[in-house]
C-alpha cells in the first residue's frame with residue numbers, strides 16, 4: 174500500500190493541516206518504461222501552496238482539485254524497474270513527492286523544466302543535499318545572483334527570506350563573491366543566525382518599516398534585490414534601489430498563503446531610476462546545475478558555506494512541515510524524511 178498527501182478541501186486563508194489528508198491506495202503493477210521508487214526524502218517547497226488555490230497564474234502549473242495528490246521534488250530508491258535506464262537500488266530525484274512510493278514513467282513531468290527523473294551519485298555527501306544546496310535551492314540562488322542580477326563584488330544586495338532554503342544560499346554565495354549583503358527574515362532567532370553564524374547584516378521585517386531598516390543598513394541605497402517575498406518587500410526594494418539597480422524576481426511567498434496583494438504602487442521608479450526587473454524559474458537554467466554544484470560543493474566541503482535543515486519525520490508529518498514552513502517556523506531547507514531513509 175502507498176500513502177499520499179492529498180488536498181482535502183481548498184484552503185481559505187492560511188493553509189491548515191485540516192486542508193490536507195493522507196490517503197492510502199494500492200500500488201499498481203508497473204507498465205513498460207516505469208520504475209517504482211520508495212521515497213526517502215521529500216522537499217517541502219512554498220510553491221505547492223500556489224497550486225492549492227482555485228486558479229494559478231498564467232504559465233504556471235494547473236491548480237490541484239480536492240482529492241488530488243500533492244507533488245513536489247523528492248529523492249528515493251528504485252525498488253522495481255521496467256525501464257532499462259534505471260536499476261534496482263539507484264538513488265533517483267524526481268517530482269512525485271508527498272507520497273511514500275512513486276511510479277515514475279518515461280514521460281514524467283517536471284516543475285517548470287526542473288526535476289526530470291535523474292540518477293544521483295551522492296558519493297560521500299548526505300543525499301538530501303541534492304534537494305537543497307546541490308539541488309533546486311542551490312540552482313535557484315545561483316541563477317538569480319549570477320545570471321539574472323549579474324552580481325558583482327561592488328554591489329550592495331538585499332536578499333529577502335534570507336534564512337530560508339534559497340535565501341540562505343543566495344546571501345552566502347553573494348558574500349563569498351565579494352558583494353555586501355543585507356538579509357531580512359521574520360524572527361529574532363533568524364536574524365541572530367544570519368548575523369552571528371553567517372556574518373551577514375540582517376533585520377527582522379516585523380521590527381520597523383522596511384524602508385527604515387534598509388536605510389539603516391544601506392544608507393547609500395542598494396544595487397540589487399533578490400526577491401523571495403514580493404508584496405511590501407518588493408515595494409520597499411523599488412524605493413531603496415539606486416539608479417540602474419536590478420531586481421531578480423525569484424518568488425512572492427507573501428502572496429501564496431491566502432493573502433491577496435496588489436502590485437507595487439511605485440512601479441514608476443522603474444522608469445525614473447532606469448531599473449531592471451526580471452523573473453526567472455530555475456528549470457530554465459538546468460545547464461548551470463553542474464557549475465553550481467562544483468562551486469557550492471567546494472564551499473560546503475571547506476566549511477565556507479553554512480547549510481541548515483529543518484527535518485520532519487514520516488509522511489504523517491508532511492502537512493505539518495508545509496504549514497510550519499509557510500508560517501516561518503522553519504530555518505534553511507525544510508524536508509520530510511521518510512522512515513525508510
Ligand SMILES: NC(=O)c1ccc[n+]([C@@H]2O[C@H](COP(=O)([O-])OP(=O)(O)OC[C@H]3O[C@@H](n4cnc5c(N)ncnc54)[C@H](OP(=O)(O)O)[C@@H]3O)[C@@H](O)[C@H]2O)c1
Nearest residue numbers: 334337338339358359401423424425426427453454455501
Ligand atoms: N524561481 C524559482 O525557480 C524558484 C525555485 C525555488 C523557490 N522559489 C521561490 O523562492 C522563495 C523561497 O523559497 P524557499 O524554498 O527558500 O522557502 P523558504 O524561504 O525556506 O520558506 C519560506 C519562508 O518565507 C517566509 N515568509 C512567509 N510569509 C512571509 C511574508 N508574508 N513576508 C515575508 N516572508 C514570509 C518565511 O520565513 P520568515 O520567518 O523569514 O518570514 C518562510 O519560512 C519562494 O518565493 C519560492 O517560491 C523560486
